[in-house]
Amino acid sequence: MTEIRPYGDATDDGLVQLSFTLPVGASERGRQAALELAKKMGFARPQVVHMDGMGPDYTLFIVYGSTTHTIDPDLVEVRERDFPLISPPEVNRVIRESLKRQLVVVGACTGTDAHTVGLDAILSMKGFAGDHGLEYFHEIRVVNMGAQVTPQEIVETVKQESADAVLVSQVVTQRDAHILHLKEVREALEAAGQRDRLILVGGGPRFSPEQAAELGYDRVFGRGTRPSEVAAYLAWAATKRLPAAVGL
């Protein structure tokens, strides 16, 4: 494939819709400022189709323009899934064979986040989008700590249950709360010398896979994750990462 551009109603017309607010009044000057800004973004012949004053100091602009940028989809870096999407029975088998015991998973929404639906979707028997959650796997033991759990509480539970994996959920992202809180959990586990013997997994609607590294997590999952993916990953990671599995 080659360089492509957005498609409005003809191939390569490059047409894009934008909307944004500027801290200016709804005036000809404001309109020109919006157009200039669009040009800086690389839009040719931008059109302000709507200018809506929100009080004297802010104005909403709706703009259409033809972007001068192009992209080659074949050249974008897509991290392919590096683990096989095996079926539930397979997951159970792999865990049994590698660990010779149940895999213990501790899950929690940390920080001030009380959004449990996402974590429950992954953990609970009920599951999500037709998949059962981890509780459904007899080779996985799930400890769901629920919402607003502190890093310390997680560390203690991890020790008590001698957990193999920790699943942390973060839904609230304002002011990067999700980044902050995920890191706090990792640090607490490190401080307790637990980090390295664990599979550490994060998740939430605003995470994308590539963030794992910066967070110091083994893996993070984003919007629309299916429980089966997570189960398959854990089984795979169990064979790869766990001391128990690699026989230490």
Add this chain to the structure above:
Amino acid sequence: MTEIRPYGDATDDGLVQLSFTLPVGASERGRQAALELAKKMGFARPQVVHMDGMGPDYTLFIVYGSTTHTIDPDLVEVRERDFPLISPPEVNRVIRESLKRQLVVVGACTGTDAHTVGLDAILSMKGFAGDHGLEYFHEIRVVNMGAQVTPQEIVETVKQESADAVLVSQVVTQRDAHILHLKEVREALEAAGQRDRLILVGGGPRFSPEQAAELGYDRVFGRGTRPSEVAAYLAWAATKRLPAAVGL
């Protein structure tokens, strides 16, 4: 004032909403392509909040990102109105005094364009947005040729009526029809040696003032023009441009 950025929910957060279609499938690769394209436009931390496959070959993306571009509203070039917005009685007086007769205006929608509402808004007694149209001014004589008038027909009428001003409307802009058709009228008038003795004015929702030069028009008016502006402009132009007025 200084450089400003778009405002989402905090000063300078730079947040902008975009939507566009890419000729790719709704896949992780497609999502990454959309993100990369957004980065090329200068968006930091772009998020694809919605990816909607439209058949196998096209996908709609809705993206939010924080633009790295800024703009200084005080530095954008805004062409200030160079004629005074005088009242109807004033308009009549100015014309009477400069021309010593009525100003003759010929108006038409040219090319294949049948959108007469805009032109009628400017010309008709009824007017637009509370303003009366040019027919309301007793010092202006209006010849409204209606829709789908050819450049030749315009030239003939201009001669017959020995018009002082020609008002051309273009609403359909697909494939730049409006640019094309406005130029055709100018060329026809030039060919007939009429152009220079006329005030040549264009208008339509997708024109902006700065386009006058490239079109070879004395002035073009855009979306939401008020008849009173046009009248004031004509009176001003009459004193400035017309041979009659400058006593040739």
Add this chain to the structure above:
Amino acid sequence: MKADRRFVRPLGRLRVDEDALEECRELAAQIAAPLEELARTHTTNSIERASLRLAGVDGVEGSGTEAIPIPNRVIEEVAAILGLERGVLIPFWNAVESGTGDVIATAKAIASREVLPSWPEGAQFDAALTRAWREAALAVDTIAAAAEKRRSAIAAVGEAEKPWLYLIVATGNIYEDIPQAQAAARNGADVIAVIRSTGQSLIDYVPYGPTTEGFAGTFATQENFRLMRQALDEVGEELGRYIRLTNYASGLCMPEIATMAATERLDMMLNDCMYGIIFRDINMQRTFIDQHFSRMVHALAGIVINTGEDNYLTTANAIDAAHTVLASQFLNERLAFSAGLKPEQMGLGHAFEIDPEVPDQILLELAHAQLIRECFPDAPLKYMPPTKHMTGNIFLGFLYDGMFNLVGAVTGQDIILLGMLTEGSHTPFLSDRHLALENANYVFGGAAGLAGEMRFEPGGQVERRASQVLEECRQMLQKVGDIGMFEAIEAGMFADTVRTRDGGKGLDGVVRRDAAYCNPVAELLTQRLGVA
């Protein structure tokens, strides 16, 4: 979502004044009579060209969209030498009979002036006449066959559920139109309309072949019709749902385009008794004569016509002019009836165009839509979305379209033309159409059931508004009845637009029929349809 729509036409929701209704229909009949008479006693160059096309005359002289079609050349020659008062068919078949016998060749020969058309006498005349009737019979059979073909195609792939979602493609390039139309069908569109290039309506010939250059629309040519029909049949099979194709039998070539539509099995045609007059400044006599012939073709071909009352509200105020829409519908209904169209072929148009700033806008639209539903219980109404008040605010615009869909759903409108959130700025993007379908699927899926459920307070605002509109319509038709249709249009009673009897384009193509006028095609159409 679609599968869950249970379409009902809610009736008896408003206590409509049956007598007023009755009177409106009588007035419409009275107003239409002279127009029907006009059509019976006149022909036009386009009707004659249409008759030639049905005889198999086709092709062009020259190339590109400016190339002149052979039918036009033949007419020109006949007109120049014999005049059109007696029609083109006798001289043409005479030329064929007395010449090579080949239709196309003969037509080309006339076009190139190798053969001069003449009016035959005696035996020659009889030969031409017999041939003309034989060919006319075949022609009329092909038209009727279209209805049959459609029936079996629907039986084969399956019928689309109502309401039919109607979408427009308008790239100007038939080869861009096709994938977009197919994509739309896959996303749920039931009807595809290919909008014509601006200006086609004013050219007095039909361009030829596949076209790729149009302004805000694609030229209506027989080849473009064929290509799109084929593409939609394919996608229809794939979807197990017959996808309808629509174009415009409108403008100066109304009759010819109608025959092309019949031949290529189009399903619906924009076809209004006044649109050309008001919105294209086409001469009124020309229009009333052409629309009659074109409607007979549509009637026999089983084509549903879509009338254009919705357009009135793009220039006039949707509240003040609400009754003019209704009045025009009664006239369109009558002129459709007298051309042999069945009620189920009368896609009467109306629109959701009240200024959103007006208090109770939604309530008023509901009243208008319900009233029209009750006035025309058997017509597949075509409901048009907001356009006039659509601005660059695409979010609010998308919501207006949603409220339009809702009113359409609860009042049981049959054909829903989907609004575009970008109506205020540009012709639809691929994604605009996609979002429009998501909008419609949500609203119809979520509210279809309400059509059977909803009632209005007797004597309430909805009912009061409805009867007011009906009464204003009755009074308007009375006035039109008194002064006559021509005077009414000259007085600007429709869409605030003034047109004169002899003004506008195309009057030169209107010809009063001579006693000797002979057009077996027209004759047979009237016979088959049992109309005068």
Add this chain to the structure above:
Amino acid sequence: MKADRRFVRPLGRLRVDEDALEECRELAAQIAAPLEELARTHTTNSIERASLRLAGVDGVEGSGTEAIPIPNRVIEEVAAILGLERGVLIPFWNAVESGTGDVIATAKAIASREVLPSWPEGAQFDAALTRAWREAALAVDTIAAAAEKRRSAIAAVGEAEKPWLYLIVATGNIYEDIPQAQAAARNGADVIAVIRSTGQSLIDYVPYGPTTEGFAGTFATQENFRLMRQALDEVGEELGRYIRLTNYASGLCMPEIATMAATERLDMMLNDCMYGIIFRDINMQRTFIDQHFSRMVHALAGIVINTGEDNYLTTANAIDAAHTVLASQFLNERLAFSAGLKPEQMGLGHAFEIDPEVPDQILLELAHAQLIRECFPDAPLKYMPPTKHMTGNIFLGFLYDGMFNLVGAVTGQDIILLGMLTEGSHTPFLSDRHLALENANYVFGGAAGLAGEMRFEPGGQVERRASQVLEECRQMLQKVGDIGMFEAIEAGMFADTVRTRDGGKGLDGVVRRDAAYCNPVAELLTQRLGVA
């Protein structure tokens, strides 16, 4: 647009089973009885802190949002030395009387352990008691004065027309919140809610002073209340429309926040008898005790409470769980009544949360909303927009919000919380709020009149669905009545969430009252409100 809204509460549209309704109310009373008893016989550290605050104790030890408020320190000392069984007021006023006589100074002294709280005897006791009663009377007067102040403020600037458009600000920074709230009011908002920072509900003290750092919300502090109240009074004057301020009397500090709200003249408070239990895992005993005290304060301050049933549908299925919303409303109604709240102060909550993919979603929402309207004819219902099924598709989302507004309009909901097209992705932008107001102004302007007009087919789908929900609610309340409230929650009967009687946060703050328990503030509240 607003000026054109004629607000009506449509009633008698569904033939609701009056006996079932009656029975639901009786069952609610029976279920509530033990909870009312629990509240009468217990206190909590937050109730005692609230009583101290009303006595004028304020300020913090330390700085920042972690600084510990003096009321908390005093409680800790009293609890440590004397226990809270007899309440904090006697020991506190005793310390004041027998000390410097200065309230703040004495509180600080107790906090810094310079003064050790003790239980006075004899004359000392009488002195403390007398002072406690005198101060309590003043305190309760201030609370009552809030209602009076509001009345005169409304009389002065003018009342907002219903429905009240309710908008959320949530920047985390009070100084960003203020301009955004004012902008919202200028664009048509009638009620401003300042969302709290996530997590505040779980801290067992109220942060102090103006705050600029919160996650997805701004801390509820008395100073933030004051600043926003002032800002809204200003803009209200400018607009000639009283702008209401809302916050959350919810979480571990419910009673204290209620008193702060009264003092700073907030107008509405999110305050639910179960929300904390289910959505914040706060201990159920603690919650039921706290909500009673906080509701007495609201009652006297003329504050409208907003209950949180809408939240159930964010975790449970909006169709299957529709009756749980209604059941919870009957319980909230009863527990509001027994705390002295008038029907016009009961902003019972519900929501438009049915999956848009569900056939007839809009019809079903209409049935739910109309049923609730008819069950609580005098309550200012709080109607919540779609959240759960809002995705990143902001266009469709904007349309869902429009349909929500429409259902709200035709069913006469009083308080409309405006949906945000970006609900699926981020906390509202300034422009999201602006668009939400344009959406609401369009829909309410365009459809308000329908509330008076619309009827539903007797025995039709709308009516059938409504009676089904009422019946399921009756059965649920019967079940809860049989097993009791605690068991019902332990069985996960509300919002699919299981909580245990002794689990969750804050049980340690629950204290059974001793025979010698003395809290003149609580006493006077019950007397003034005439509740047990």
